[in-house]
Amino acid sequence: xxxxxxxxxxxxxxxxxxxxxxxxxxxxxxxxxxxxxxxxxxxxxxx
Amino acid sequence: xxxxxxxxxxxxxxxxxxxxxxxxxxxxxxxxxxxxxxxxxxxxxxxxxxxxxxxxxxxxxxxxxxxxxxxxxxxxxxxxxxxxxxxxxxxxxxxxxxxxxxxxxxxxxxxxxxxxxxxxxxxxxxxxxxxxxxxxxxxxxxxxxxxxxxxxxxxxxxxxxxxxxxxxxxxxxxxxxxxxxxxxxxxxxxxxxxxxxxxxxxxxxxxxxxxxxxxxxxxxxxxxx
Numbered sequence: 001x002x003x004x005x006x007x008x009x010x011x012x013x014x015x016x017x018x019x020x021x022x023x024x025x026x027x028x029x030x031x032x033x034x035x036x037x038x039x040x041x042x043x044x045x046x047x
Numbered sequence: 048x049x050x051x052x053x054x055x056x057x058x059x060x061x062x063x064x065x066x067x068x069x070x071x072x073x074x075x076x077x078x079x080x081x082x083x084x085x086x087x088x089x090x091x092x093x094x095x096x097x098x099x100x101x102x103x104x105x106x107x108x109x110x111x112x113x114x115x116x117x118x119x120x121x122x123x124x125x126x127x128x129x130x131x132x133x134x135x136x137x138x139x140x141x142x143x144x145x146x147x148x149x150x151x152x153x154x155x156x157x158x159x160x161x162x163x164x165x166x167x168x169x170x171x172x173x174x175x176x177x178x179x180x181x182x183x184x185x186x187x188x189x190x191x192x193x194x195x196x197x198x199x200x201x202x203x204x205x206x207x208x209x210x211x212x213x214x215x216x217x218x219x220x221x222x223x224x225x226x227x228x229x230x231x232x233x234x235x236x237x238x239x240x241x242x243x244x245x246x247x248x249x250x251x252x253x254x255x256x257x258x259x260x261x262x263x264x265x266x267x268x269x270x271x272x
Contacts, residue, residue, distance in 0.1 A: 003080050003081075005081055005084070005142045005143070005145055005146045006080050006081055006083055006084060006142075008142050009084045009087070009088075009138070009139045009142035009143065010087070012135070012138045012139070012142065013087060013091070013135045013138065013139060016131065016134060016135045016138065017131075017135070017243070017247075020131045020247065021247070024247070024250055024251060024254060027254055028250075028253070028254050028257065031254065031257040031258060031261055032257065034261050035257060035260055035261050035264065038261065038264040038265060038268055039264065041268055042264065042267060042268055042271070045271055
């Protein structure tokens with residue numbers, strides 16, 4: 001029987017999880033940067 | 048630190064899982080190598096799709112009982128994991144169905160209810176996006192999440208309750224059982240996917256906490272302008 005569907009299934013699952021991990025990583029980096037910006041912005045101002 | 052350990056454990060267990068799936072597990076007599084999709088399809092469904100449903104249910108119930116927004120965050124993360132894992136599971140189902148049934152998809156009870164579950168996860172996010180008020184959003188989404196999870200027991204029992212083209216259970220109660228080597232492969236594969244789920248979920252929770260901090264500080268900064 002043709003094995004292309006078997007490898008196709010594993011490839012698709014790998015792609016889904018790589019994309020998800022990449023989205024999570026970029027989101028985390030963006031948020032950490034934004035958080036640092038906000039913290040330094042607020043540090044300069046009297047509360 | 049916790050995230051890093053989970054990531055390492057996930058990669059470490061994924062290697063023996065792949066070895067067992069492709070080389071150790073015996074080839075099934077009627078389906079051939081295509082049956083090996085089962086070793087990721089089942090854990091993606093049980094741990095990913097149903098596990099997310101249980102976590103979403105816990106988060107929604109937790110919020111309604113305590114009114115603590117931490118539970119709302121927990122439920123939102125579970126729903127996002129549900130979208131990813133249920134999509135991956137449906138893709139593996141299609142890749143199995145094409146060579147075995149000769150079609151990518153059949154609208155039988157199990158398959159349809161699994162798509163309904165995916166749509167419930169997506170609808171949960173759409174509802175979150177449309178409600179700007181934090182408290183109101185948490186309350187409505189918790190109610191929606193609880194009602195949506197009615198799909199899960201019907202989905203799980205559908206192969207017992209309805210006539211379906213989905214294969215009959217082999218490891219669930221009343222199932223015919225599997226070859227011991229197939230059982231071991233499924234167990235190792237389930238542990239690997241379980242650890243991957245735990246890693247992604249913990250990571251998503253960290254991001255949700257960061258999002259909340261950013262939102263709060265943005266409001267504070269705006270109030271000072």
